[in-house]
Amino acid sequence: MSMLISSELEKKPFKIAFKESYSNWPVPLSGYMTKENDIEISLQRYYIYNHPSHSGWLFDDGVHEYINYMPVQLGICNAKYELTQMGTVLLNGLLTSQEIEAFKSISDLNPFIFEAPKQIYFLYNLLRADGDLLIPFYRLLIEQFGSKPFDYLQAGDVISKAFIQILHSFRFSLNTRVDRTIWKDLENASKMVKDNIEKEKQKEGSSSRREHLTITRMEWLVDLGIAVRINNRVWKFTEIGLQLKIIADTYENMKGYPENRVTTLLDSQFYLHSLKSYSGQTKQFQIIGADEFIPFIRGAYNIIAPEGGYVQLRPLILLANIKSIGNSEKQFVDWEHAVEYLEYNFQKDSSLLHYTITRFNDDYQVTLI
Numbered sequence: 001m002s003m004l005i006s007s008e009l010e011k012k013p014f015k016i017a018f019k020e021s022y023s024n025w026p027v028p029l030s031g032y033m034t035k036e037n038d039i040e041i042s043l044q045r046y047y048i049y050n051h052p053s054h055s056g057w058l059f060d061d062g063v064h065e066y067i068n069y070m071p072v073q074l075g076i077c078n079a080k081y082e083l084t085q086m087g088t089v090l091l092n093g094l095l096t097s098q099e100i101e102a103f104k105s106i107s108d109l110n111p112f113i114f115e116a117p118k119q120i121y122f123l124y125n126l127l128r129a130d131g132d133l134l135i136p137f138y139r140l141l142i143e144q145f146g147s148k149p150f151d152y153l154q155a156g157d158v159i160s161k162a163f164i165q166i167l168h169s170f171r172f173s174l175n176t177r178v179d180r181t182i183w184k185d186l187e188n189a190s191k192m193v194k195d196n197i198e199k200e201k202q203k204e205g206s207s208s209r210r211e212h213l214t215i216t217r218m219e220w221l222v223d224l225g226i227a228v229r230i231n232n233r234v235w236k237f238t239e240i241g242l243q244l245k246i247i248a249d250t251y252e253n254m255k256g257y258p259e260n261r262v263t264t265l266l267d268s269q270f271y272l273h274s275l276k277s278y279s280g281q282t283k284q285f286q287i288i289g290a291d292e293f294i295p296f297i298r299g300a301y302n303i304i305a306p307e308g309g310y311v312q313l314r315p316l317i318l319l320a321n322i323k324s325i326g327n328s329e330k331q332f333v334d335w336e337h338a339v340e341y342l343e344y345n346f347q348k349d350s351s352l353l354h355y356t357i358t359r360f361n362d363d364y365q366v367t368l369i
Helices: 002-010 020-024 043-049 060-067 085-094 097-102 116-145 152-169 177-198 209-223 239-243 245-252 258-268 270-279 290-304 313-326 335-348
Strands: 014-017 038-041 227-231 234-237 353-357 364-368
Touching: 014 043, 038 043, 085 116, 085 290, 085 313, 116 152, 116 209, 116 234, 116 239, 116 245, 116 258, 116 270, 116 313, 152 177, 152 209, 209 227, 209 234, 239 245, 239 270, 245 258, 245 270, 258 270, 258 335, 270 313, 290 313, 290 335, 290 364, 313 335, 313 364, 335 353, 335 364
Parallel strands: none
Antiparallel strands: 014 038, 227 234, 353 364
16 A cells, blocks of 8 residues: 555656745755756645645655554544545545645645644544643643743653653553553653663754654644744644643543543543634533534534444544534534433434444444434
């Protein structure tokens, strides 16, 4: 799969007319110039060079790491690269036809620049996949720097502290061989970051484990509107980033098993705080009542399953909540209440919906009639 994607990313360069602003691009243009004074460039480079971060294009190793790994970890597709219902939320619910066409030919619309709906979508799924590291890292950064700028070395010092917190929190949760393997990987990564700091690895002119861990996550935060890039490897938090600290504080103060904290956060508190922050509203969104539940999710259900059938509850309410940003009512529903509302509406009128547990017993799935 990665070889196929790699060839697609760089094949058939497009010609674009040279502009003076392109001289600020991070890679010299001399290797891309044609005799007509046009630029030959691949789609991914064009969009990345016109992106606020100016970074993130995928070389062969990057394609293997991100294409073979991240879509599966984010739940967009399964291990066979088949689109999941969470992936359908992105493709059919959030991407416009213009954005889809922009992946086929040069467009003035940069599909790599996210508006609030896709920022909420990717924040949710990044937290599902990486929240136990990303949240402590973000929280420690914002506690130390607030709205002040910081560079990648300072962020690297913070991620070292985040690893210490994680290892401490999960030390009593090593119940399976998989748990112990993950623990060992985290421990090794923590030691490598600490070694990079002590030996000042950055002075050798080569990338280090610390940079891989911190810069990647800082670029995620830029994409999500949580941070902004000031200049090369220097960032500061945005107003959205400052407001979302309440999510990290909620995670930190949660009781119970540490391995359940991210799921509990997403199921109970995520929408309450993220919708308000990303919509720019001064007032909190209000949770819907049980009688409003079916009309609230109907539009999202029709997008995910236009021909009917069962839809998993978490992707369903994610799309329904994202779509609610543009509504004047400013309403939302979290997963915990949605589960209660399924039972309520089924008992009230079973001709309206059917629902059941998913095969892995980790979510509900519903079909509207």
